[in-house]
Amino acid sequence: MSIFDFFRTPKKASAADQAKERLQIVLAHERAGRDSPDFLPQLQKELLDVIKKYVSIDDDKVAVKLDRASGYSTLEVNVELPAPAKGAARAASGGKVAAAGNA
Amino acid sequence: MAKIIVMTSGKGGVGKTTSSAAFGTGLALRGFKTCIIDFDVGLRNLDLIMGCERRVVFDFINVINGEARLSQALIKDKRVENLYILPTSQTRDKDALTEQGVEKILNELKKEFDYIICDSPAGIERGALMALYFADHAIIVTNPEVSSVRDSDRILGVIQAKSRRAEKGEAPVQEHLLVTRYDPERVEKGEMLKVEDVLEILAIPLLGIIPESPAVLRASNVGMPVVLDDKSNAGQAYSDAVGRFLGEKIEHRFVKVEKKGFFDRLLRRTA
Numbered sequence: 001m002s003i004f005d006f007f008r009t010p011k012k013a014s015a016a017d018q019a020k021e022r023l024q025i026v027l028a029h030e031r032a033g034r035d036s037p038d039f040l041p042q043l044q045k046e047l048l049d050v051i052k053k054y055v056s057i058d059d060d061k062v063a064v065k066l067d068r069a070s071g072y073s074t075l076e077v078n079v080e081l082p083a084p085a086k087g088a089a090r091a092a093s094g095g096k097v098a099a100a101g102n103a
Numbered sequence: 104m105a106k107i108i109v110m111t112s113g114k115g116g117v118g119k120t121t122s123s124a125a126f127g128t129g130l131a132l133r134g135f136k137t138c139i140i141d142f143d144v145g146l147r148n149l150d151l152i153m154g155c156e157r158r159v160v161f162d163f164i165n166v167i168n169g170e171a172r173l174s175q176a177l178i179k180d181k182r183v184e185n186l187y188i189l190p191t192s193q194t195r196d197k198d199a200l201t202e203q204g205v206e207k208i209l210n211e212l213k214k215e216f217d218y219i220i221c222d223s224p225a226g227i228e229r230g231a232l233m234a235l236y237f238a239d240h241a242i243i244v245t246n247p248e249v250s251s252v253r254d255s256d257r258i259l260g261v262i263q264a265k266s267r268r269a270e271k272g273e274a275p276v277q278e279h280l281l282v283t284r285y286d287p288e289r290v291e292k293g294e295m296l297k298v299e300d301v302l303e304i305l306a307i308p309l310l311g312i313i314p315e316s317p318a319v320l321r322a323s324n325v326g327m328p329v330v331l332d333d334k335s336n337a338g339q340a341y342s343d344a345v346g347r348f349l350g351e352k353i354e355h356r357f358v359k360v361e362k363k364g365f366f367d368r369l370l371r372r373t374a
Contacts, residue, residue, distance in 0.1 A: 014292075014293025014294070015293060015294050016293050016295055016296050016297065017293065019249050019296050019300075020296060020300045022249060023252055023253060023304055024304060026253065027253065027256050027304060030253075031256070031260070034260050
């Protein structure tokens with residue numbers, strides 16, 4: 001940084017730059033939603049039902065995510081287990097299942 | 104073998120009909136027998152843009168329903184040889200477009216024409232889906248503006264999932280990007296998305312850049328496809344796009360701010 005930069009007002013991103021950035025973010029999100037198979041909500045529900053048979057958990061403590069890279073897909077299932085009754089630290093167990101698939 | 108081209112965008116008002124008229128006329132000018140079909144049932148406008156609104160007797164829907172023969176509904180352009188328009192119905196709604204009906208007529212047209220241009224309505228409903236379903240090529244008309252780019256991305260997703268080529272697992276529909284209403288001056292000021300940005304986001308090959316031009320409104324006022332105004336930059340840009348579509352190597356024009364000469368500035372002349 002030169003001494004002259006001190007006097008300059010920082011350059012704002014132009015309106016066009018902002019447009020590009022906003023588009024990139026929103027489209028990344030929408031494309032991911034478009035490509036994700038429609039079985040994910042059902043899978044999440046059934047997983048919850050199975051886990052509930054053994055442990056009592058909140059409905060919103062399960063996250064199912066499908067990621068795609070070139071050549072393989074990753075199915076990530078995160079289940080947050082409730083804290084044991086006697087005030088011990090909260091346990092969170094995460095499980096990852098990597099499944100080969102067409103990306 | 105006839106090629107079916109869909110002119111689509113998702114968003115309305117970006118220049119699909121203007122582009123269909125200009126592009127179809129451009130193909131006919133180069134000697135290809137071309138038919139432009141209006142798929143916007145209930146909101147017919149291609150006839151006005153092409154200047155044949157007073158010659159419409161039968162329409163696309165009449166032919167689908169067997170109320171008229173195709174030859175009775177096709178309107179031959181009076182200016183350009185090899186150019187025909189198939190207008191749509193102004194009174195029916197989009198449910199009148201059946202897949203079998205559209206396919207039958209396209210098959211009949213394919214026997215006679217080199218290119219069939221399907222001018223899609225806005226949206227992603229029946230009319231738009233029918234316009235893109237049978238396509239071999241898709242020209243995506245996009246304004247350098249956030250909502251248009253987003254809708255173009257959406258319609259590309261629809262083409263990749265719901266076109267006949269996609270459903271049958273054939274070679275995919277060939278996609279082309281046509282950026283319209285481009286204003287190099289505003290781009291230079293950082294007020295408008297650069298064509299490079301739009302390309303980076305949509306990631307499909309660029310067919311042409313049509314500059315914002317008063318010639319487009321002038322042409323539509325008098326019912327003339329703007330490509331026939333060969334003095335206008337928009338007309339020339341459409342003509343270039345047609346050339347590129349046919350495989351010619353043509354550099355993109357009208358993308359930089361033109362330096363105005365001393366006299367231009369003195370007289371405040373505009374394009």
